[in-house]
Amino acid sequence: MSEPKPHIALGLTDHEFDLICEKMGREPNGVELAMFSLLWSEHCAYKHSRKLLKNLPTEGPRVVMGPGENAGAVDIGNGFSIAFKVESHNHPSAVEPFQGAATGVGGILRDVIALGARPIAILDSLRFGEPDTERTHYLVDGVVRGIGHYGNSMGIPTVGGEIYFEPPYEQNPLVNAMCVGIARTDEMVRAAAAGAGNKVVLFGSLTGRDGIGGASVLASAELDEGDDAKRPTVQIGDPFEESKLLECCQELLAADLMVSLQDLGAAGLTSSAGEMASAGGTGIDIDVGLVPLREADMEPFEIMVSESQERMLAVVEPDKVDEVLALCTKWQTASAVIGEVTDSATFRILKNGETVGEIRVDDLVDGCPLYDLNPEEPAEWTYPNRETIPANASASDIALALLASPSIASKRWAFEQYDSIVGSRTAHRAGAADAAVLNIPESNRAIAVAIDGNGRRVACDPFQGTIEATLECAANLAVVGAEPLGVTNCLNFGNPEKPGVAWQLGRSIDGLAEACRALEAPVVGGNVSLYNETPQGPIYPTPVVGMVGELPDPARVAGEPWKEGDAIALVGPFDPSLAGSELEKQRGQLGKGLPEVAIYPVREAIELVREAVRSGLIRIVTDVSDGGIATALAELAISSGIGCDAHLTAVLAKRDCSAEDALFGEGPGGFILAGEKTDLEKLGGQGVEVEVIGQARGNEVIVTASDRRVEILVEEAEAAFESLEDRIEKDQAGLTH
Amino acid sequence: MIQARVLIRPKEGILDAQGKAVEGALPALGFSGIEHVRIGRIVELSASDTDQLDELCQKLLANPLIEDYEIETISG
Amino acid sequence: MIQARVLIRPKEGILDAQGKAVEGALPALGFSGIEHVRIGRIVELSASDTDQLDELCQKLLANPLIEDYEIETISG
């Protein structure tokens, strides 16, 4: 008979358990073991990624807070900073899409609120399987409603995002949410606990058994089998509570009542109190008997690891405690002093005054071993292929199929479920491709925000693919005249203990580092989500890049529809290829490898476009991305209701590519600009390729590349582009709220 | 204390959007023969007396313009 | 046709955000002595047989991870 080993059930290896015993000089008790198991988990300790993340450039003149804080922050002048971070909530959303997505938004908002910032925008980056299964319909519906529910109810606009549909995400969808907030730079709070004798105040929702999950193996015999239902693993979001929490935090901040502030996320009190103490080099005492509970009979370990949502932890000087509690009462939110900062360097758990656990802060927070990966490049393409476009389809049929492809088709049906204007800052709601613009009158300018990632291309080549995603993000900012200030990212990968995934992760981070260096855009924060695998295999490696940029004038952003007679130009060192493209996917021909990206010429094109938009010379711009030039032109035609006639002969000649490459090929560094021909020509002669390729006119999209020609009615194109909603809606009843 | 259960339903004749959405979703999910779906709210609570409960329903739990309510007391 | 009524409630131990907010607001609204407020959904429908009701609840009407449901058949 084998002895059940609780540490194994909790996800710790024998080696890690031995290390814990060694550090403590004894075996941990149940409370301590629960705490270790969480802080030494991948999620909290980054044990498989931390070494790699050290390669990212994190410094720059505008950085106010970098990795290590709850969110990153960059200076936008006049005493204000923009705080932002992206985070994943993939597994919870796979289990319960509505609540998973909602609490994902709630969690990332709290990270930004914890800096003392007021959130001003949300973006979401979503990945699902192909939209032809009941499961995908259910996930899409729940996730989109969940994000809307939380953001809308909180009064934070969701201004942009992206949604891709690819088979490897079928069982393991990705839900990444990014939050952007504004704060007075000198009022921003750090998470570090300071000052022995200061009080620890917990406020917000009551603590229940939410998210205890695996730790329930530690439950004493009092609760037997049938009581499992009492330990819900699904967390429920309560945006109303969070909205009160936000206003309360803002008032606490304005009255200068807190020494430090920290949100409670994964691993609840254990991680927030532990990390506060670690960052401050202090000790901390928490008495679980003082924690306001939703259910009376909770055990100490349950209270320490509970992941109940909508809670914050503050360190407060003793003489300010009454004022803090009074403000919490004003905002109708529960609050209590639950402990004290000490100079003991230990994290002590008490129950009504009696010690029930005691761990050295360093052992708990920084003691987890960091692992080296064993990367090995897979010899072949390891993901499935399937054919959805016949090999002999005409160029026009291909164009329509690409426009209707779920990853390219209009996502208006999703974004219209999000309040994109609350807060009165939204100058430009992000459409499918480019960036959102937010007015920042506080510093007399505007910011642009974008989020991008293309797992399929990263799967083809993790290094080049990640560079492309980063460049695309910068290109999206350029389209609205913005210059990157800082980068956040979420690395969604499979199991890093597998050599192939380890290789993807390492190469991807190298690509991110290289692109950010080239753009001089420091990485100020991020998140890593590993083990995104099911028996069907890992997801596509999916680094999601979020960027914040600034621009001088929110009224001067491109994004207008073109007019009859406007000239159309292709700008940039765009070198189209079908490798990793949407068309190659639809033909079932995906394979390894992407063409090498010449980063600096792309950067020059980005800068040229940015300046052209800023100067007001150009008002119609889009970057060429999924589906290539033909798709980009069709999308512009759809948005204006006016067709075009374009010839890609010059593209073919200069770049030595095939007609299909020219029409549908993808890659970084291409922009479509439109306007007066003389204005477009003014952009030439600055070292960046500028070629007039046609004219806006008529009711047809005509794009010719030697012997291949796309010729479709604008209304046909539009019908294809708007077709996703019908495909996705039909079996949804929307009973989630 | 009394334990009560208040059932609140959309008034007859008013389009019940949620009920309709559920009906609409049924065929795609393979359900047949299900009709007249109406969706309402159930509020369970303990109250000190029945008068108070009635007032609570009229003033807060239901909007008489659009909803009917029914009180079931479970125990007294 | 069978008339059925499905009561759907947040599971024991799961946060009932609605019930909590309503309960919390009551004293300020002048209602005292009201406690243990739980808010759920009620779905009423006609079905040709009861066999599919359970599946219907699991798949569409309730989320078994976070909600309990109870089916009452009213007439046959």
Next chain:
Amino acid sequence: MRWGVLQFPGSCDERDALNACQIAAVALATEPRGAGGGVGEAPSSARNVVGDLTDPASSPRLVWHEETDLSDVDGIVVPGGFSYGDYLRAGAIARFSPAMTAVAEFAAAGGPVLGICNGFQVLCESGLLPGALLTNERTRFICRQGDLIVGDADSPFLSGYEPGQRISIPFKHQSGRFFAPPELLEEIESNNQVAFRYAPGQNPNGSLNDIAGVTNEAGNVIGLMPHPEHAVEAFAGSTDGLALFQGPAIAAAGAGA
């Protein structure tokens, strides 16, 4: 005139409304015409009604839901958002707040009261406006720029518009389907209490008779689902909402002249 903007736990467009009141007042004080979509000359005496906007005593202020003294404000906005999370029923809980009791008295005395979105729901729930708002026909939240047609209700709030005028105002809500039983609907129509309708073909939620906003019988209380406070600055795409916030001042100036 000085606006008070109510704030409930869970309100979220209250700062937007405050901002709109301020911008509308400044525009009225500095531009002779009702800015953005407003028609006709704003009487020059409207400048006096607006007051000195650098003086905190005349700039708009938030009114906490527990406040009962409204004597320092001349108009009330019940803003949008999700008061009390919209749990139970949108607007159902907020209407019991002490501030709403004060607003009811303020309205009974003829004071101008504007309810936007959640504020409209609160005013309907509290009986200050007729009708009720139901979940959108498609059950989803929807956020989109749309057109409204100004109704022929006799309300000071509409004095900056012409009846029949088409204006562009965003809407965003999940429970915006206006409903009234047949007799009440008939009454609303025959009393000319319809303040705004969705432009033909643009009804986003299944509202009866395309109704987007109504007034009370006296006309001093108005509510609408769309968000005029999000249509007051050019960068946001429309300034057609300004005139609504200027209406009472224009009307007061006209009456005083």
